[in-house]
Amino acid sequence: MRRAILIAGLCATAAVLVAGAMKADGISDRARKLHxxxxxxxxxxxxxxxxxxxxxxxxxxxxxxxxxxxxxxxxGNLSAIFFSIWMPSKITGPDAVKRALDQIDxxxxxxxxxxxxxxxxxxxxxxxxxxxxxxxxxxxGVEGGHMIASDLGVLRTYAALGVRYMTLxxxxxxxxxxxxxxxxxxxxxxxxxxxxxxxxNRLGMIVDISHVSxxxxxxVLETSKAPVFASxxxxxxxxxxxxxxxxxxxxxxxxxxxxxQINYHVGFLSQEFRDAEKANPQIEKDIQxxxxxxxxxxxxxxxxxxxxxxxxxxxAGKLPRVDYTKIIEHIDHAVKLVGADHVGLGSDxxxxxxxxxxxxxxxxxxxxxxxxxxxxxxxxxxxxxGENTLRVMAEVERVSHDLSHASxx
Amino acid sequence: xxxxxxLLFACSLGLVCTAARVVTADDIAERARKLHxxxxxxxxxxxxxxxxxxxxxxxxAQxxxxxxxxxxxxxxGGMNAIFFSIWIDGRIMGPxAVQKAIDQIDxxxxxxxxDPKDLAFCRTAAEVREAHKxxxxxxxxGVEGGHMIGNDIRVLRTFGDLGVRYMTLxxxxxxxxxxxxxxxxxxxGLTxxxxxxxxxxNRQGIMVDISHVSxxxxxxALEVSKAPLIASxxxxxxxxxxxxxxxxxxxxxxxxxxxxxQINYEKSFIDQAYKDAYDKASGGVVEAMNKVTKECxxxxxxxxxxxxxxxxxxxxxxxxxPVSWERIIEHIDHVVKLVGADHVGLGSDxxxxxxxxxxxxxxxxxxxxxxxxxxxxxxxxxRNILGGNLLRVMEANEKVSKEMQASH
Numbered sequence: 001m002r003r004a005i006l007i008a009g010l011c012a013t014a015a016v017l018v019a020g021a022m023k024a025d026g027i028s029d030r031a032r033k034l035h036x037x038x039x040x041x042x043x044x045x046x047x048x049x050x051x052x053x054x055x056x057x058x059x060x061x062x063x064x065x066x067x068x069x070x071x072x073x074x075x076g077n078l079s080a081i082f083f084s085i086w087m088p089s090k091i092t093g094p095d096a097v098k099r100a101l102d103q104i105d106x107x108x109x110x111x112x113x114x115x116x117x118x119x120x121x122x123x124x125x126x127x128x129x130x131x132x133x134x135x136x137x138x139x140x141g142v143e144g145g146h147m148i149a150s151d152l153g154v155l156r157t158y159a160a161l162g163v164r165y166m167t168l169x170x171x172x173x174x175x176x177x178x179x180x181x182x183x184x185x186x187x188x189x190x191x192x193x194x195x196x197x198x199x200x201n202r203l204g205m206i207v208d209i210s211h212v213s214x215x216x217x218x219x220v221l222e223t224s225k226a227p228v229f230a231s232x233x234x235x236x237x238x239x240x241x242x243x244x245x246x247x248x249x250x251x252x253x254x255x256x257x258x259x260x261q262i263n264y265h266v267g268f269l270s271q272e273f274r275d276a277e278k279a280n281p282q283i284e285k286d287i288q289x290x291x292x293x294x295x296x297x298x299x300x301x302x303x304x305x306x307x308x309x310x311x312x313x314x315x316a317g318k319l320p321r322v323d324y325t326k327i328i329e330h331i332d333h334a335v336k337l338v339g340a341d342h343v344g345l346g347s348d349x350x351x352x353x354x355x356x357x358x359x360x361x362x363x364x365x366x367x368x369x370x371x372x373x374x375x376x377x378x379x380x381x382x383x384x385x386g387e388n389t390l391r392v393m394a395e396v397e398r399v400s401h402d403l404s405h406a407s408x409x
Numbered sequence: 410x411x412x413x414x415x416l417l418f419a420c421s422l423g424l425v426c427t428a429a430r431v432v433t434a435d436d437i438a439e440r441a442r443k444l445h446x447x448x449x450x451x452x453x454x455x456x457x458x459x460x461x462x463x464x465x466x467x468x469x470a471q472x473x474x475x476x477x478x479x480x481x482x483x484x485x486g487g488m489n490a491i492f493f494s495i496w497i498d499g500r501i502m503g504p505x506a507v508q509k510a511i512d513q514i515d516x517x518x519x520x521x522x523x524d525p526k527d528l529a530f531c532r533t534a535a536e537v538r539e540a541h542k543x544x545x546x547x548x549x550x551g552v553e554g555g556h557m558i559g560n561d562i563r564v565l566r567t568f569g570d571l572g573v574r575y576m577t578l579x580x581x582x583x584x585x586x587x588x589x590x591x592x593x594x595x596x597x598g599l600t601x602x603x604x605x606x607x608x609x610x611n612r613q614g615i616m617v618d619i620s621h622v623s624x625x626x627x628x629x630a631l632e633v634s635k636a637p638l639i640a641s642x643x644x645x646x647x648x649x650x651x652x653x654x655x656x657x658x659x660x661x662x663x664x665x666x667x668x669x670x671q672i673n674y675e676k677s678f679i680d681q682a683y684k685d686a687y688d689k690a691s692g693g694v695v696e697a698m699n700k701v702t703k704e705c706x707x708x709x710x711x712x713x714x715x716x717x718x719x720x721x722x723x724x725x726x727x728x729x730x731p732v733s734w735e736r737i738i739e740h741i742d743h744v745v746k747l748v749g750a751d752h753v754g755l756g757s758d759x760x761x762x763x764x765x766x767x768x769x770x771x772x773x774x775x776x777x778x779x780x781x782x783x784x785x786x787x788x789x790x791x792r793n794i795l796g797g798n799l800l801r802v803m804e805a806n807e808k809v810s811k812e813m814q815a816s817h
Contacts, residue, residue: 094504098559101507105563108570112814149508153515160518161570404522 027365034378035368039131041080041344041386042361043141043165043261044210044232046351048083049300051106057300059110059118066304067349067360070117073136076364080127080137080386082231083107084351085163086144088299089172089179093149100147104140104161111138122162124394141208141231144170145177145196152199164393165206165231168193168216178213180242188215189223197223204400206392209233209253210243210263210346217249226399227257227392232346234268234330235260241268247337254338257395259388261346262330266310266353269326276320283318303351310353324357328370331384340380344389441779444788449541450774451490451796453551453575453671453754454620454642456761458493459710461516470524477759477770480527483546486774490537490547490796492641493517494761495557495573497709498702499582499589502556507564510557514550514571521548532572534803551618551641554580555587555606562609574803575616575641578603578626581695588623590652591695598625599633607633614810616802619643619663620653620673620756627659636809637667637802642756644678644740645670651678657747664748667805669798671756672740676720676729676763679736686729691719713761720763734767738780741794750790754799 027035047068050057057063062071073081085103087096111118119130121137130137140163148154148166158166168189169179176193178184186193197220200207207228209217220228230253236244243263245253250260266273277284290309295301313319334343347354349361357363371381383391457478460467472481483491495513497506521530529540531547540547550573558564558576568576578599579589586603588594596603607630610617617634618641619627630638640663646654653673655663660670677684691697697716705711723729744753757764759771767773781791793801 094508097508097511098504098561098564101511101567102561102563105566105570108566109563151508151512153512154508156515156518157511157571160515161567 025365027369028372031369031372032365034372034381035365035385036077038077038368038382039079039127039386039390040077040364041082041127041389042078042347042349043082043229043344043389044084044143044263044346044351045081045349046084046086046303047349048085048103048107049303050350051110052103053298053300055300058113060114065308067307067347067354070114070136072360072362074117075362076360078136078361078364079131080121080139082139082141082165085140085142085147085158086170086351087147089144089146089170089174089182092146092175096147097149097151097154100142100158101161104158104163107138107140108162120162122164123397124390127390127393139164141165141167141206143167143208143231144211145174145193146170146172148196150175150192152195155196155199155205156203159203159205163205165208165229166200167208167210167231168196168212168220170211178216179211180213180216181211184213184215186216188213189219194219194223198225201225201396201399202403204397206231206396210261214246214249217245218252221252221256224256225403226396227259228253229259229261229344229389229392230346231261232263232265232348233260234263234265235333238326238330238333239267239269239271239274241274244268250334250337250342254342257392259342259344259392260334261344261389262327262334264324264327264347264349264352264354264358266322266326266355268352269330269355270320270322272320273322280318283313287313307353311356314356322355324355324363324366325370326355327358327367328374331367331371332374335376335380335384340376340383341388341391343384345385437782438779441782442775444782444791445775445778445795446487448487448778448792449490449537449547449796449800450486450488451492451537451547451755451799452488452757452759452771453492453639453799454494454553454673454756454761455491455759456494456496456713457491457759458495458513458517459713460760461513461520463710469520470527477757477764480524480546482770482772484527486771488546488771488774489541490531490549492549492551492575493520494551494553495568496553496580496761497557498707498712499554499556499580499584500702502585503559506557507559507561510552510568511571514568514573517548517550518572530572532574533807534800537800537803549574551575551577551616553577553618553641554584554621555603556580556582556584558606560585560602562606565606565609565615566613569610569613569615573615575618575639576610577618577620577641578606578622578630580621581698588626589621590623590626591621592623594623594625596626598623599629604629604633608635611635611806611809612813614807616806620671624656624659627655628662631662631666634666635813636806637669638663639668639799639802640670640756642671642673642675642758644673644675645743648736648740648743649677649679649681649684651684653678660744660747660752664752667802669752669754669802670744671754671799672737672744673756673758674734674737674762674764674768675758676732676765678762679740679765680730680732682730683732687720687723690723690728717763732765734765734773734776735780736765737768737777738784741777741781742784745786745790745794750786750793751798751801753794755795 127137168177176190208231529545537547578587586600620643701715
């Protein structure tokens with residue numbers, strides 16, 4: 001390992017020395033070649049909210065706002081994107097189901113509108129085929145178990161419509177699982193919650209443990225027959241947020257073949273940022289007031305403008321600046337802890353406050369460049385960019401296949 | 410086969426016609442049986458879905474002594490393509506209606522998953538033909554009532570994505586955008602949004618079903634739709650004057666646009682004397698439904714059972730006259746005489762209606778083929794009536810959908 005890093009380090013130095021190999025944007029030819037020949041997967045993007053906010057947002061043209069559209073995905077070689085189906089935890093029952101179906105339809109409509117660029121993918125095989133065709137694979141994840149209204153038929157319907165993971169809770173507890181950001185009421189997963197996990201295994205949906213309480217996480221790990229992932233969580237060892245994972249959790253997740261997909265949200269990346277927010281509660285209120293002024297109750301707007309407002313506050317010196325290199329620190333921490341097979345990318349684009357230098361999907365090659373600079377092997381970089389996530393998906397598919405054929409009745 | 414031609418030729422000369430026509434009853438029975446069991450026999454309306462939610466449990470693979478549909482009886486009756494109806498009471502609307510509908514769609518998918526040897530889920534006419542080739546029963550779905558989309562075109566698309574291949578624009582009650590034939594007009598047919606729904610159905614390749622809708626809604630749908638329509642389970646008013654049936658003019662207009670009327674076997678839709686007596690006894694179908702819905706408190710299987718029990722009780726007491734299955738043949742023949750054999754098919758309403766004597770369940774279907782053959786129907790006409798016509802309409806809808814999606 002040490003030798004590999006040394007050699008890679010020498011290579012990186014050599015690359016820097018050869019001026020011609022480095023483009024003006026700071027991405028070396030080697031990194032560019034590696035990045036653009038890899039399948040880059042992002043497991044969490046809140047862009048879906050923009051489809052439904054009444055402004056007819058379309059993925060086709062380049063947008064001045066937000067982080068995701070087809071031109072910028074192509075520029076950053078974001079090859080497979082999980083559009084998040086999300087609404088606040090307080091919406092439950094049939095209303096939640098209806099709203100989730102509307103969002104799923106909105107994603108599918110974007111795919112229908114852009115057949116030249118976007119293709120719905122529900123399997124690893126499809127993701128690879130779509131990538132070969134030079135198109136972007138569109139996938140879906142449901143962010144919060146409250147959206148199934150305690151009904152396995154609804155869960156199965158989401159799967160039938162192409163949803164490939166479900167986060168068991170959002171910020172509030174669901175009827176059957178505790179969240180990391182609410183008072184525990186189920187002691188983790190309820191018996192029905194365990195049935196949900198088993199049905200997800202059977203359906204070939206990845207169980208997503210981002211957002212859930214530590215106890216829920218361990219209950220899931222014990223119940224699930226397939227590896228699970230954290231679609232958008234970072235490391236508590238670097239930034240102590242309940243939404244992030246402890247080193248022990250990351251180790252236990254990895255031991256079962258899972259992946260932690262690093263979230264780029266500054267409040268999950270940087271302890272300094274978190275502390276500054278905590279030290280001055282007025283800042284949070286001011287941010288919210290400004291966002292409300294710009295957006296009213298429009299949730300898509302709130303997500304996008306939240307990012308803009310925080311950026312303004314940082315520029316005004318009210319909050320510490322967080323750079324995209326913090327993402328690399330989290331990736332490197334997880335790699336040092338459990339190796340390069342258990343970490344991936346779960347940006348939270350269009351749903352969180354992005355660090356400087358990672359404003360949108362076009363900046364993704366910087367991650368490849370930074371990891372190569374750190375001496376990561378090309379094979380490890382490919383894994384982090386997407387192959388690890390695809391491996392988990394493939395394993396989930398295999399378990400689903402086995403379960404479906406074992407007990408048809 | 411080789412001497413079919415000379416025989417026909419002789420026949421046309423009037424020489425040995427008598428000899429050629431004198432085939433024994435057994436010959437026809439045998440020919441009809443062969444034709445029936447080699448055809449795609451497709452039924453566009455079956456309420457069996459409600460039984461999937463039965464508290465007692467319902468297993469399609471088991472032969473039942475009650476109801477009309479299960480795999481063993483479908484095999485016996487040669488019924489090899491079925492549209493399971495997704496239905497809830499028309500007064501349930503909004504998100505609760507949407508969730509109930511997707512629960513039923515899921516139940517159909519689960520049923521197929523449990524019996525992959527016998528059942529194949531189909532979304533296209535080609536898939537139905539392929540399932541038939543493999544000796545499997547083709548399973549399709551229709552949503553019976555526009556109230557289930559929660560007044561939202563996106564939910565309609567979602568139903569389409571889940572495999573629903575037709576939607577009846579209303580049930581017994583008006584929905585938010587279409588008038589029903591059994592309710593007081595509220596929209597003068599289809600509203601503007603209702604017309605958008607029809608256009609979106611065309612775009613998604615979901616057939617527009619005009620059973621249940623008011624006459625004005627029917628004509629509005631006919632004008633708006635770019636693809637042929639179906640009446641998934643309606644019969645002829647000329648024989649039985651029920652609002653749920655179609656007038657001769659409507660059937661002609663439907664056929665002129667390539668559509669098909671799928672004959673409903675419900676006794677009060679096919680027999681005038683029965684309908685008159687039923688209305689007199691119950692105050693009409695809607696009043697009877699209102700009463701039992703209240704009694705059943707939202708349990709849909711209970712509603713169907715109670716309506717059937719009520720009818721049976723009235724029949725046993727002599728309040729309602731007997732109806733023979735041959736009425737079904739009369740309705741088919743009426744349509745054929747009116748518009749030809751390309752515009753009629755089968756929409757039994759099994760497990761959702763009271764069946765005439767002799768059509769107690771789907772095992773009796775070969776009788777229809779034999780009866781029509783005895784009337785002199787050609788083999789090709791018979792195959793079309795049994796399923797070919799509906800597949801033609803499906804294909805036409807698929808074509809329109811492809812064109813609309815390509816030109817967007």
